[in-house]
Amino acid sequence: MRKPSFERGSRLQYATLVLPGMLIFTVGIIVPMVLSLRYSFTSWNGFSRDIPWNGLENYKRMLEDPYVRDAWRFTIEFAILNTIIQNLFALVFAVVLDGSIKGKRIYRTILFLPCLISSIVVGFIWLRMYSNVLPAIAESLGLGLSLRLFGSPGTVLSGFLIANNWQWIGYWMLIYVAALQSVPPELYEAARVDGASKVRQFFKITVPMLAPAFTICIVGISVGSLKVYDLLVSSTGGGPGRASTSIIYLIYNTAISGRQYGYGSALSMTLILVLLVVAMIQISALRRREIQL
Amino acid sequence: MRKRTTNAVKDGPRYTVGTFVLQVAMTLIATVVSLPVLITLNYSFKSRKELYLGSPLALPQSPSWDNYASAFSRLSMGTTFLNTLLYTVISVAIMALLSGAAAWAIARNKGRFFKFSYVYFIVGILIPYQALFLSIYIIGFTLHLTNTVYGVILMYIATGMSFGVFIMTSFMGTVPIELEESARMDGCSVYRTYWSIVMPLLKPAFATLVIMQAFQVWNDYLMASLYVSSAKLKTLTVAMQTLFSQQATDYSTAMAAIVIAVIPIAVLFGALQKYFIKGMTVGAVKG
Amino acid sequence: MKSSRLFTAGLALAMALSAPGVFAQGKVTTVKILDGQSTTDAGIEKFIDAAVAAKYPDIKLEWEIVGWGSDFQPKMQQYMQSGLPDIMIGKAQDVATYASQGVLADISGKSYLKNLLDAAVASGSYKGKTYGVVINALYQGVYYNRKFFKDNGISIPKTQAELQKVIDKCKALGVTPFATHFKDGWSIGNVTMQFAINDVFSKTPNWGDQLRAGKVSYAASPEFKACYNYNKLIYDNTWKDETFSLEQTECDARMVKGKAAMKVSGSWSIQNFLDVDPSFDFGIFPFPNQAGNSKLIYEPNITMMKSKESKVSDAVDKVFAVITGDKALAQKIYDQTKTAPMIKSVTPTYPNPSQKDIDQFAAKGQLVDAGTGNNQLVWGGFQDENAKDIASWLQGQISLDQALMAADARKANSKP
Numbered sequence: 001m002r003k004p005s006f007e008r009g010s011r012l013q014y015a016t017l018v019l020p021g022m023l024i025f026t027v028g029i030i031v032p033m034v035l036s037l038r039y040s041f042t043s044w045n046g047f048s049r050d051i052p053w054n055g056l057e058n059y060k061r062m063l064e065d066p067y068v069r070d071a072w073r074f075t076i077e078f079a080i081l082n083t084i085i086q087n088l089f090a091l092v093f094a095v096v097l098d099g100s101i102k103g104k105r106i107y108r109t110i111l112f113l114p115c116l117i118s119s120i121v122v123g124f125i126w127l128r129m130y131s132n133v134l135p136a137i138a139e140s141l142g143l144g145l146s147l148r149l150f151g152s153p154g155t156v157l158s159g160f161l162i163a164n165n166w167q168w169i170g171y172w173m174l175i176y177v178a179a180l181q182s183v184p185p186e187l188y189e190a191a192r193v194d195g196a197s198k199v200r201q202f203f204k205i206t207v208p209m210l211a212p213a214f215t216i217c218i219v220g221i222s223v224g225s226l227k228v229y230d231l232l233v234s235s236t237g238g239g240p241g242r243a244s245t246s247i248i249y250l251i252y253n254t255a256i257s258g259r260q261y262g263y264g265s266a267l268s269m270t271l272i273l274v275l276l277v278v279a280m281i282q283i284s285a286l287r288r289r290e291i292q293l
Numbered sequence: 294m295r296k297r298t299t300n301a302v303k304d305g306p307r308y309t310v311g312t313f314v315l316q317v318a319m320t321l322i323a324t325v326v327s328l329p330v331l332i333t334l335n336y337s338f339k340s341r342k343e344l345y346l347g348s349p350l351a352l353p354q355s356p357s358w359d360n361y362a363s364a365f366s367r368l369s370m371g372t373t374f375l376n377t378l379l380y381t382v383i384s385v386a387i388m389a390l391l392s393g394a395a396a397w398a399i400a401r402n403k404g405r406f407f408k409f410s411y412v413y414f415i416v417g418i419l420i421p422y423q424a425l426f427l428s429i430y431i432i433g434f435t436l437h438l439t440n441t442v443y444g445v446i447l448m449y450i451a452t453g454m455s456f457g458v459f460i461m462t463s464f465m466g467t468v469p470i471e472l473e474e475s476a477r478m479d480g481c482s483v484y485r486t487y488w489s490i491v492m493p494l495l496k497p498a499f500a501t502l503v504i505m506q507a508f509q510v511w512n513d514y515l516m517a518s519l520y521v522s523s524a525k526l527k528t529l530t531v532a533m534q535t536l537f538s539q540q541a542t543d544y545s546t547a548m549a550a551i552v553i554a555v556i557p558i559a560v561l562f563g564a565l566q567k568y569f570i571k572g573m574t575v576g577a578v579k580g
Numbered sequence: 581m582k583s584s585r586l587f588t589a590g591l592a593l594a595m596a597l598s599a600p601g602v603f604a605q606g607k608v609t610t611v612k613i614l615d616g617q618s619t620t621d622a623g624i625e626k627f628i629d630a631a632v633a634a635k636y637p638d639i640k641l642e643w644e645i646v647g648w649g650s651d652f653q654p655k656m657q658q659y660m661q662s663g664l665p666d667i668m669i670g671k672a673q674d675v676a677t678y679a680s681q682g683v684l685a686d687i688s689g690k691s692y693l694k695n696l697l698d699a700a701v702a703s704g705s706y707k708g709k710t711y712g713v714v715i716n717a718l719y720q721g722v723y724y725n726r727k728f729f730k731d732n733g734i735s736i737p738k739t740q741a742e743l744q745k746v747i748d749k750c751k752a753l754g755v756t757p758f759a760t761h762f763k764d765g766w767s768i769g770n771v772t773m774q775f776a777i778n779d780v781f782s783k784t785p786n787w788g789d790q791l792r793a794g795k796v797s798y799a800a801s802p803e804f805k806a807c808y809n810y811n812k813l814i815y816d817n818t819w820k821d822e823t824f825s826l827e828q829t830e831c832d833a834r835m836v837k838g839k840a841a842m843k844v845s846g847s848w849s850i851q852n853f854l855d856v857d858p859s860f861d862f863g864i865f866p867f868p869n870q871a872g873n874s875k876l877i878y879e880p881n882i883t884m885m886k887s888k889e890s891k892v893s894d895a896v897d898k899v900f901a902v903i904t905g906d907k908a909l910a911q912k913i914y915d916q917t918k919t920a921p922m923i924k925s926v927t928p929t930y931p932n933p934s935q936k937d938i939d940q941f942a943a944k945g946q947l948v949d950a951g952t953g954n955n956q957l958v959w960g961g962f963q964d965e966n967a968k969d970i971a972s973w974l975q976g977q978i979s980l981d982q983a984l985m986a987a988d989a990r991k992a993n994s995k996p
Contacts, residue, residue, distance in 0.1 A: 010482075013484060014401065014407070015406060015407075017395060017483070017484075018406075018410050020391055020394075021388075021392055021394070024391070025414065025417060027436075027451065028429070028451020029420055029425070029451055031432055032429040032431075032432050035425075035431065036428045039428070096315055096318075099315070101319060102316065106323075107319050114329075114330075116508060116555065116558045116562055117512070118511075118554075119512070119514070121533065124544075125551070128332070128336070133328075136348050136349045140348075166326060166329065230515070251423075252423070252426070265428070272420055272424060276419050
């Protein structure tokens, strides 16, 4: 049998196929992460020569800092609401646009296009919408509503939910569409023959087949929402006041203009931890569900 | 080939009253969704004065291409467009190659190293590079990578690897292992097998990955602003943010700039829809 | 697949080869510039390029332009790690910040400094040495609609009581007293500093140092409390529901159209005012302080600094000489930015209706340098963060005391 030496030599060759990518990835992502970890235990200001160690001080401070609390609150609210709303609408649109109405392709394309636009641009466009366009529309229609959603701390979250959903619903919708289209029609046939109603068919057949898509969408939307930054930069800049400061925005501000890079790094580490935990919990819970279904 | 029954309950959808209602609803929704884009287009043809003296809903009084001309020069379109194109094309091409190779090697081997590599790459998807930006910058300048073409390309490769490996491993099932085995038995090295046998079969996978990653890189802001800030290396998105913040008083130019920037992506997407959608749906389909 | 790969490789090669410097073009000295611009400064780099190229064709300027408010400091921080550009263009207040870190070149005694007004040289100096070339100045105060005031017999208020009378008169006539755009956090920060200059630093010039030494605090300072309260006064007398959604241009357009009578601002608004209506007649007066003796604020603005470690120091000096010596260039800059000259013997030709008011205050010696405040409390990381707290307070999310205490809590960041 030639196999043993065949395999060992080639094992090495396979490994070399992995290595270049791994090296670049390590240098570009992992090393900075380790560096940030180190800085998180210091009180470095980001530019001076000395980097004084201060142990767990930053982490302790983080627990009591009201700005951190508010930023997390905003970010988490944004992520949760987004996940629910975006998923729901993506699914609803996917179902509607997989049915009997005409011109499905066109609708799908229109809903999808906004995700091709960079978040910086989306933020800017919606800033204009809320400051100028929507108020003008409201005026001309005689509605009394103030649609200046970015102008007050109570409504700024809704403003961003709308902007972000506008941008991404089409994307997740296409994932659901693909999942829906992969359901073999025989299953529906068989159910119909057995006398099942449309609603029952939906819950017993469609929903289980959507499970993997569901996992992807939930994890994707929640992780993406927790990382929101570009959208804020070009629109409210975290305001009014601090009402729309997300955790990454806070990190950037603290580390740079606040000249507290050590503290900012500690905040980053916490964010990364939260992202990992959130994703892993969701993946394992949803995967388990998938298998059951 | 599934036989279609003539009974119109499931296939051959019936156009009912309910359907009509949905049709109207969707048309309304589509209009509302297009509104921001249409408004942007509208603004792009208006003069600066019309912005604050007229209503945002009014059509331009004397539509002109002035804003586009000024956007072109403010964004140094020639330079920034080419820069963005260069970084995108090269970083995505190399990233695709490297993740394809890594994913294949991982898929074909059971050893601990390969299992570890898979997890190592995948975990990277969750790490937001925005949170690490200053460290990323420090690494960059220590290695003399900042404000260089190859530096930013390297960083885009680094941040794309996780996603690349994830997508490529999902596609590995489409490569029949028998072909590889016969090639190996004929004496081909691992590399040769990959290059001549596996890669051609992975063309759709590569196309998918390239499309999905290309538009991430094209629209990227933070990495580009960190690594290539000098005027001659700037990217389109960074130039646009400068335009937005700097020319806050002149957003008519900004509007034209947005239209200019979005068009290439929209065109690319239109041409390569198929692969894009395929990439998005990988893993969404059971089995 | 293969041919497209060749294509991209070829493209990359072409781009790399076309990068300047690969093919030597004779001895060209490249000078790198980081320029932190305000909205009104956009485009002056082209004027400077043309002027320098005309005099020194062997000097090439490489510009990196960022917005001063949000990106100048982050970029400086980045570059302090890797190597600063040869020239940094910021505001006069940056001289104190960066000279104290030892990264600026000492340009005291250079010949081109003689082209500048004495006030300019003073503003560009730190601890007796000159580090920055200040080329223009802004005026800050309350812009008012001169016609509106005249037609309604309103005289310039010098005390808070008189100001209140003006506010009441405006309201009675159905005109919003103050035009504001609080969406721009920096405008809140700016006006608060204007108040502080005339209420705090006029009495205690080193209030900032005392704050950091623990001798005074925002929470215990009746003067700063008054300054914060002026913000409330303005907020209560402006378009409250809209100001956090309104941005600069619209706010200024409304003022020109007569919807508001006054705006606490600076020269940067002139460009907008004249854009909307070139015949708009406006004047300026300092916001009344508690003591009734406010001075008009002038702020030394665009300031050019040289990096200590620049390898092309002589070329930088030549560039500075051109900028300060070429009167036609200076005039173009002033006319574009609508600011006041700091270079000797250059008179801008743009019409500035507020100039007569400025001249009056100058004649009576009632001008004060914004540096008295900005060199005591830094903008980035301190003033701008305080502005956010003020915005939160005005919108009812925190109390005034909480906002003042928050400022105290970050005093470690206030050192310029």
